Amino acid sequence: MEQTVHTMAHHKRPCAAYQARNFLWEADQDGKVATITLNRPERKNPLTFDSYAELRDLFRALVYATDIKCVVVTGAGGNFCSGGDVHEIIGPLTRMSMPELLDFTRMTGDLVKAMRACPQPIVAAVDGVCAGAGAMIALASDMRLGTARAKTAFLFTRVGLAGADMGACTLLPRMIGQGRASELLYTGRSMSADEGLAWGFFNSLHEPGQVLDQARKLARQLADGPSFAHGMTKKLLHQEWNMGVDEAIEAEAEAQAICMQTRDFVRAYDAFVARQKPVFQGD
Numbered sequence: 441m442e443q444t445v446h447t448m449a450h451h452k453r454p455c456a457a458y459q460a461r462n463f464l465w466e467a468d469q470d471g472k473v474a475t476i477t478l479n480r481p482e483r484k485n486p487l488t489f490d491s492y493a494e495l496r497d498l499f500r501a502l503v504y505a506t507d508i509k510c511v512v513v514t515g516a517g518g519n520f521c522s523g524g525d526v527h528e529i530i531g532p533l534t535r536m537s538m539p540e541l542l543d544f545t546r547m548t549g550d551l552v553k554a555m556r557a558c559p560q561p562i563v564a565a566v567d568g569v570c571a572g573a574g575a576m577i578a579l580a581s582d583m584r585l586g587t588a589r590a591k592t593a594f595l596f597t598r599v600g601l602a603g604a605d606m607g608a609c610t611l612l613p614r615m616i617g618q619g620r621a622s623e624l625l626y627t628g629r630s631m632s633a634d635e636g637l638a639w640g641f642f643n644s645l646h647e648p649g650q651v652l653d654q655a656r657k658l659a660r661q662l663a664d665g666p667s668f669a670h671g672m673t674k675k676l677l678h679q680e681w682n683m684g685v686d687e688a689i690e691a692e693a694e695a696q697a698i699c700m701q702t703r704d705f706v707r708a709y710d711a712f713v714a715r716q717k718p719v720f721q722g723d
Contacts, residue, residue: 452505452506453505453506455474455501455502462495463479467507472507472508473511475512477514478513486522487523499557500558509560509667511560512656514651514655518567521570523574552576559675564584565651568589573606579612591630592630594612596625612624666699668723676695
């Protein structure tokens with residue numbers, strides 16, 4: 441039995457000290473909030489085969505993180521992400537076989553799956569260009585903070601491809617509505633920041649010099665909350681898309697009963713009785 445418990449605990453590990461190779465990774469001093477910065481500003485932070493794969497693997501690993509409670513995703517140099525690198529991705533794709541192409545498109549989709557499956561809330565801080573796969577990374581995040589100059593484009597059609605990419609045809613209509621999503625996916629045009637705010641894509645807009653600080657402030661608020669319960673909220677926000685109302689209500693009853701067994705639930709009650717602010721610890 442002791443061996444079993446040890447083995448179960450062994451797969452959990454801290455991630456704050458992770459050494460990123462294809463982007464920047466920085467954790468707060470207490471290791472609860474981590475910031476991913478796409479860092480190729482001279483090209484508006486495009487993705488490469490390697491950065492796609494590393495992002496996918498990192499979000500998968502965060503399922504087992506003992507420290508990170510919330511993740512911020514942003515871009516360097518006044519832009520978020522310009523999507524797949526034209527020279528390093530688009531060019532090579534034109535010379536690949538069908539099995540190789542499917543390997544690639546499945547990998548990009550796996551990044552979105554990994555972002556949705558990790559228990560940590562993800563906050564995107566979006567400034568400037570947010571295009572193609574970059575727009576999908578923002579969309580796959582749990583919340584998005586933008587700037588007035590943010591330009592979000594699902595521009596797959598501009599390169600002769602379907603708007604159906606990395607889950608766009610399921611995620612975007614749920615976020616902004618079927619008609620608006622259809623327009624953006626067929627035309628590939630940029631959605632302005634004001635449109636994004638009015639349509640529910642952005643949670644709020646901020647000055648360019650403030651958007652990352654505001655995203656980190658929100659992330660810190662979430663990280664200091666009942667993080668086990670936040671993970672449950674994220675899981676059910678995702679899973680209930682495929683449930684009927686009765687099944688969803690039952691799933692939430694079970695989830696809440698589980699959360700009522702956490703120490704954070706007891707801490708909140710004890711703090712209320714003592715007229716103090718609860719200090720959550722995520723367990």
